[in-house]
Amino acid sequence: MNNFGANKLAERVIQAELCSGCGACIDLCPYFRSYRGKTAYLFPCTREEGRCFAYCPKVEVDLDGISRFLFAKPYDGHPLGNWRSIHVARAGTRLKRQPFQSGGTVSALMYFALRSGCIRGAILTGRKGLLPVPQLVTRPAGVWRHSLSKYTAAPTLATLNRAVTAGHEALGVVATPCQATAVAQMRMNPLQKSPFQDPTALVIGLFCTWALDFRKFEAFLAERVPLQDIVKVDIPPPPASVLEVYLPGEKREFPLNEIRPLVPDTCGYCLDMTSEFADVSVGVLEGQPDLNTLIVRTQRGEEIVREAQRQEYLIIEDMPGENREHLEWAAGNKKQRGIRRCMETGRLNGEAGTACLRLTAEVTDRILEN
């Protein structure tokens, strides 16, 4: 793979406004920090190679290399990536009703994984005001404080890096697609550090069409609602096309057309709607705001899902074929949009250190033809 140092990362990703603020480069060193959803590069580093560049999901990402590492299969450009099974899911009967986002599948799985010892810590994202604040949670009950969607970029992986440095092992991570890609690259030990141990035991990926720029989103809402009173923010699945803001005793709706200008440019380069490099991926089931779509991708993901189902922490059912087809259609559209954007801006393949993505012509054509 093509790896470079922090200066190149700052130039190619941060200055080029490709950074999604995932936090993968943060807390590995003192040079990268996160502030209000953005990654800042404080001082120049002279190293020619660094973990920061190797982990970044926005530069020199070798999708085929990641796929072969995680799934022992080549990356073939399928709209949903590699998967073992796809389900409709929701939190099980063992759990009291909590302030879940939609079906509560993510919270239920993390709660179960912590409680059962499958993982010994969970990297989750809570919020302070509107600002997403990642945290390491080691007690199952702590999961409920982080169960709502944020819709803005969060430096979740900075907390993962910090936890790894502090010696934590067998961690669970709830990740957006770009974060799941970064975690996969971390697990590949790209700088061949020794000794090395995969710090994760479960990566739950979230479906994501885009995340909002925090500063712009905050400014948008500040003009319309009292920020301090916001209880919850939600984007219900299609056919609804609104952002819902819940205030005490009131729900305000804003058309997504007004929200989309707040989406950072970097989301336009993303090919991944369903967190293809997670162990399991979770999204809202279209037309059913209280149910989730659950994609099981890896063996370890499958084992945890089965055990959670057996112990009634999770309820899963078969997914209707119509829903799956529509999911593939939506995910395929995002893939096409992303790859076209990369091609238009010269960020697909090309000179070392300049590309967002590396893909063979064959896979590229397949994505565009799907």
Added chain:
Amino acid sequence: MSYLIDEGKNASHLLMGNEAIVRGSLEAGINVAAGYPGTPSSEIIECFSQVAKERNLYVEWSTNEKVAVEVAAAASFAGLRSLCVMKQNGVNVASDFLLHLASSGTRGGMLLVTCDDPGALSSVNEGESRLFAQLLEIPLLEPGDFQEAKDIIPWAFALSEKIRNIVMVRSVTRLSHASGNVRFGPLPATAAKAEFHYSGPLLDPDTGPMIAMIVAAPEAQHGPQQEKMKRAAEIFETCPFNTYTGPAAPELLIVTSSACSLYSREAVSILGLTERVGILKLATTWPLPQRLLKKHLAAAPQILFVEEVAPTLEDHVKVVAAEAGAEIGGKIFFGKKSGHLPSLGELNPDLVLAALSRIFAVPYEGAPAAFSGAVKALAARYAPPRGMTFCPGCPHRASYWSINNAVKLDGRGGFVCGDIGCYVMGTMAAGFNTCKTLHAMGSASGIASGFGKLKQFGMGQPVMAVCGDSTFFHAAMPALANAIHQRSPFTLMLMDNRGTAMTGFQPHPGSPTNVLGDTVPALDMEKICRAMGAKVEVSDPFNLEKTRQKLNHLMEYADGAKVLILRRACALSPERRGKKDYEVTVDESRCRGEDCGCNRICTRIFGCPGLIWDGEKKVSRIDEIICVGCGVCADICPAGAIVRKEIA
């Protein structure tokens, strides 16, 4: 008792040029001296303060140079002898009042002493104060050596009283800060009585009010002022400090002044040209003594001007030569304009030697190349390679660390306007290249006030400015008032290190004692800023994260002008010197060195001289000799390898 008031008969002392100026003033019976610190002028007020009680002087460090001239002018108006002193940049600040003072005139003898800094060794620029004499229409004197630096002062006071106007005396770094033997003269009795007479007729120089006329016809004051200059020019024709050495009819005449006269003498002597070259050393460089000049110009076919910074003598003497062309004939001129001497920087004997050897085609070889190479090699061996940086434990380094981080984290392209003080190094690697503008004292705040109003043109970058505590009083307050009044949203970081640190901890209006050691009211900058209407926060710059958070908060949320006072005494200040708060060590087992994850952030970026990189072990170390134990580096280290232990 200070040697400066030695009254022994035929006493002689080794004095700096600045000390010689002080002794000359004492021999002239000076009563009042005021100034604002600035290298190379600062020793003058400090020396006056040492003898103030014995000589019944009033001495002060004024808030700025303009105020210093005003304070000294008041003494002159009351019939006393007074002096105001500043570096070349200070004359710019004082020039508004000076222009009016030159118009109203003075009573008691009054001198403006400027110490210029050719080569800008300790300045932002090598501004040329001599040009002010022409602009202000006041006489200018330039002593040529240390004895003359003393002797010319009583003569200058007498001249001021003869023409009833301020007289400018210009020194340069190599005269102010170098030393030479000076023979002392007698000190007068100290029994001056001050009284301001104002009841006489308007424009009466002895008894009328001292007024720069506001609507009078030019002839009311400007005419008399020009007459004063004519009188000065006449006196200058026989000034004992204008000297000529050399043959009666030299092949080349050097016209020079100030320390350049010493370089000229040395160069002429080394080349064995004393029988061919004459040196006219002028102490009275404005207005020029025309008859004296004509006499010497007539005797030589070639003229070389040796002077530093602007070609002031060169321009003015050429005018004299042109006007006298019919009498003295055509001349060949050499100097800055011919390229024989550089147009900037300090001169030295080697440069004058090079010019003379070129003009006379006399071969001259300076130090052999092998010798120069050996000197450089030795210097590299024994002197550590080190760029300009803040001292160990300097609060400014910590402040700029937090400011840089806050600006980068904010991520909206914010920038800091720099100002004058040790913290000018905010423009350099020592200050993490944080400051993006740098001009005059207080200008950061004024520029920031302007930037802050550009939002209507689409500028969304957060704007910040820095200034020191002395600079705050000197010139930043009016700019802050402007910003508050105009609702300009910038953040002023007031770096309060408890004194005018760069020039030697002179007191300012925020200090509890004055230059004489008296207890005085210390103006509270925090209360002033609040009273002016700014949102004010205070932080200890050694608390890096808190400082960063406060600045980010001010940048993000607060409207209008905001002030973040970064309060921490300079590590070299009298109250801090020699005191260590922490014993600092490096745990080598935890130091990450050059690895990914650190890459020597402490020695490569933070750059405190108290931190050393051990190239063999590949770890950082503490230089226990120069570490002042501030402990800030412990907060920089990402691995917790730098350990600080509080000293009880």
